[in-house]
Amino acid sequence: MPLQAKQYRNHKPIIQIYTLVYAVMAESVVSFVLDHLSQLAAREANLLYGVEDRVQSLQYELQMIKDLLNTTKRKKGMEHTLLNQIRDVAHMAEDVIDTFVAKVSIYKRRTILGRMLRGFGQARLLHDVAQKIDKLKSTLNEIRDNKDKYDAFREATNQSTAEEEEEKERLQSLHKLRRDVEEEHVVGFVQDSKDVVKRLQEGGSNLKIVSIVGMGGLGKTTLARKVYNSSMVNDRFDCRAWVYVSNECRVKELLLGLLKHLMPNFEQQRKSSKKGKKSSGDINNMNEEELKKQVWNCLETKRYLVVVDDLWKRQDWDEVQDAFPDNNNGSRILITSRFKEVALHAGDDVPHYLQFLSEEESWKLFCRKVFKGENRPSDLETLGKQMVQSCRGLPLSVIVLAGLLAKKEKSQREWTKVVGHVNWYLTRDETQVKDIVLKLSYDNLPRALKPCFLYLGLFPEDFEIPVMPLLQKWVAEGFIQDTGNRDPDDVAEDYLYELIDRSLVAGVMLNGRLETCQVHDLLRDLCISESKEEKVFEVCTDNNILIPTKPRRLSIHSDMGHYISSSNNDHSCIRSLFLFGPRYNVGGREWKWLLDECKLVRVLDFGSNSCLKIPSNLGNFTHLRYLRIESDDITFVPDSILNLWNLQTIEWSNWWPYSIDSISFPVQMWKLKHLRHFNVGLNVKLRGRCSELDQKMWNLQTISSLVLNEQATSLIKKGTFPNIKRMEINDDEDELPNLLQSLELLKHLNKLVICITTRESLSEQVTHFLHNLETNGVEVVINFNKEKEYFHRAQILGLC
Structure with a gap:
């Protein structure tokens, strides 16, 4: 043949x-x-x-x-x-x-x-x-x-119908099978960990740089995290900090990330600027050199450990190394990189080269993920080891392969199918072993999860993706269908948990809740390549501004002004636009470009770009479902926003906390019938005349931070928000006692945040009401003078 x-x-x-x-x-x-x-x-x-x-x-x-x-x-x-x-x-x-x-x-x-x-x-x-x-x-x-x-x-065939029913049942019961997200057990890094810790301990009092080098997917970050969290390292250093670099290093963001670790009151200092003013002494207003000096000052008198994770270029190290003082305190810097020359450029010591897992270690890691401590069928061992061997000791491939097989029936018939596909990949190109299981795992994702997974490639490398906004974007994109009577946000969360369970996404828990998630850069590369082929989305950087295709979604990772000036692409088909480039002030020119070029946009996320104004014709984005804006200057939202009849989520934040007191929003917000989340980081003052009609916003689930003026009080009393789950209200005018009966009717409320001036504003009537809410399972948070203070029933009753 x-x-x-x-x-x-x-x-x-x-x-x-x-x-x-x-x-x-x-x-x-x-x-x-x-x-x-x-x-x-x-x-x-x-x-x-x-x-x-x-x-x-x-x-x-x-x-x-x-x-x-x-x-x-x-x-x-x-x-x-x-x-x-x-x-x-x-x-x-x-x-x-x-x-x-x-x-x-x-x-x-x-x-x-x-x-x-x-x-x-x-x-x-x-x-x-x-x-x-x-x-x-x-x-x-x-x-x-x-x-x-x-x-x-x-x-x-009858088989296709049966498989459809099986898929439907799987999605319906998925939320019952959710389990806690735990960090993957580390296998094969015992000796590596000891060696790196020993290197950090050795040497004199001078600053020493230790590096871990290995290809993508070998577990450099996992090893560094194991070392970073070890008790021996914890006891040795006065302070520790961790910062991601990645392929597109942004020095200012890197330095701010360091300060977040090094300054306990970092967030408070960000909020310390006077209202309406931006002092040159404010952290957010500093240039790179000033931020380096700030980092230097934080580290100068301490024995510190700083992890610089995923360093790609020598020039990136040259730009940040001045921030680290050699203070003769025995301080250390731990670098992870794919490139030996980068590690040698940063430090004189020979790097610690991370090796592939042995066959025994790979099999052990595989079994932990697939069988989760249960007895494994002996007849599957040969097939399992055959597949694990094909991963060539790459931990990421082992984990993803295990995540794939953990979802399949543990039988020779099912595992034999996977063996055949893995073998095909190997005969195709043995130099691309790391792609074998990654592509196969994507191909085997349930139909509903494919677009959700690919969507993660829109975000920058090593980006910590906030979970709730991500789920709301999935809903706005139309990825969450056939939910039955369940809330789409809950179904979206189930999808994310399944991606985590398949080891395609890493989740970060905070206070028992999934707060952020990340995708490994190799998997992100897979998302980008698959999306480009399927015209799902394109990622635009300074190197590929002239995108030849017409994607439905576009993620711009370059300066917005530079993109507008340089790109002559057709944007008429854009349904989602993300701006992740350097911080940029969005003014009239940019809004005109958006309204002219992206008329059909459904999801619009300005990222960290600051909007200087909101155009009066904002309502021309007829199909807009998700809007995220960051602004320090906008105090007035035009009535045209009420024309966005498809709008589901409004996310509004400001870079300079409390730089402006409040933002004015039309009281006829009830016209936004499909609005689900109205999250504003400023005091929202409703303006205009209230309607005599009792209008309902049946879909609204979250609202913040609503000032209790005449208009807001009227809407709450009329029961405008019958299905609200989370509400944040600012009671500057002592309106709360008049609303207790109306708030009591909110049967779906599970969290109430109240901002009041002083503790004395809590009358006995209000205190008793809050006590009843907590008894009924509602989380109550009171902010005194804008500072959040969580308290329990005893604190409410005692006003302590």
Whole structure:
């Protein structure tokens, strides 16, 4: 048999997996578009006036395509070109309808005279969209009627139906199976740990730099963390600090990260600036040299240990080394890097080279993850060791492989399938061993988890991703479907826990709750490569500003102003935009670019960029669902925000805490019927006249920090927030006693935060009410003079 034919025969199973992945992605896109059109037709049918019949027929065509994909996705051989066609047509359909809806919503907000003047344009718009829909339907008909490409897929099997039911049951019961996220047991680092600790202890009083070198996935960070937390290291040093560097080093952020560890009152100093003023002595206002001096001052008199994790470039070390004093106290710096030359450049000592795990260590690590202390079937040992051997001692590959098999039936039949796929990867390219299990684990993710996992590649390398905003973004993106009666946020959290359980994501717990998560840089690379191929998203840096594709999501990791000036890409299809570049002031020029180029955006996250203003036509982002803004200057939000009828989450924070007293928001917030989270780090003062009608915000779950003025008090008394779970209120005018009866009716409330001026503001009536709330399981937090103070029942009763 010719070698090429033999290779094709051996590769056939994995080619079939690729085909299924393409089919799943195409079906997911079609499903989302159908769901989007259905919601639009149900909630805002008036916006489709004039084309509703064509939209309905387009839905019918898309549903037929979806049914076809559903009944054939378990089969093999569908052409990638065809699947890409289906995905692209679904995206085009979404763009056509969303563009039409955005224009109609603006048209309907005009005055009668304005509508008359633009009546001709509206008629032309109806004609154009009707033509585009008819063209899309013709394309879908051609795809569906091309039987030659579907003959291999026509049969639907009972097995596919059974697997669908099994998948549904798995997702429904997932929340019952959640368990605590624990740090992975370290295997094979016993001697390594002793060696590194010994190096840190050896030597004189001069500053010494110790380094750990190894390829990605070998466990450099895990070893460094084990050393960092060891009792011998803890007892030796006066203070410790840990900072991530990564491939894109940002010196200012790195120095601020060090100060966060080194200054116990770091957050308080950030908040110490006078209201409305920014002093040159404030930490956040310092330049890099001033921050280095601040770090130097913190370390000068101490015996310190600083871990510089994932150092990539020699010049990055050159830019930060001046912050570390050689104070003759026996201080140490521990560096982890992939590159020997970087480690040798930073210090004179020979690096500690991290070795691959032995076969025995790899097997031990694998068994811990797969069997979790239970007895392992003896008939699986041969197959298991065969797969573990293919990982070539790379801990990350072992852990991810184990996470994959932990979710599968522990039988020879299931494990034999995985063995075949791993072997195919090995025959493909033995130099890319580290990619074997990573790609296979992604391919084996449940359909619902694939987009959630890929989404993590949008964030910068080594970025600590806040969990709650991430879950809210997943909901806004439409990733969380078929939730039944469960809250979408809870289902999203289940998805994240499963990704953690599969060792694809690392979770960080705080006070018993999952606060942040991270993805290993090798897995992040996988997310980026898969997303680029599937047109899910693109990450833009200074090196690739001219992106040739048209992604649905764009994450800009460069200066926003530089990107706007340099990029001539088409952004009309952008549905999600993330700005993770250096801190930048977003003004009128940037807003104009956003409103002109990204009209259909659903998720808009400004990152650390500071917004100087909010445009009066913000409401033109008709499809916006998630908005995150950071600002020190905005005190007024225009009424046009009430036109964002799709809005689900508002995240509003300020870099300079308390730099402005409050922010004004229209009282008609009840018009935002789909708003779920209204989280503002400033005092929110509602303005305007209250409606006489009793309007309900059935979806609102969290609100902060609401000032109890006349308007806010009126909304609470009218029961505007019946399903609120977390509420933060600022009672500067002693309105709280008048609201107790209304607050008592909030049956879903589980946390109440109250900001009051003094302890004396707590009347006996209020104290008794808070006591009852705690008895009923509500967490109560009182902030005196803006400083949070958690207290229990005895503290409430005693006012201590």
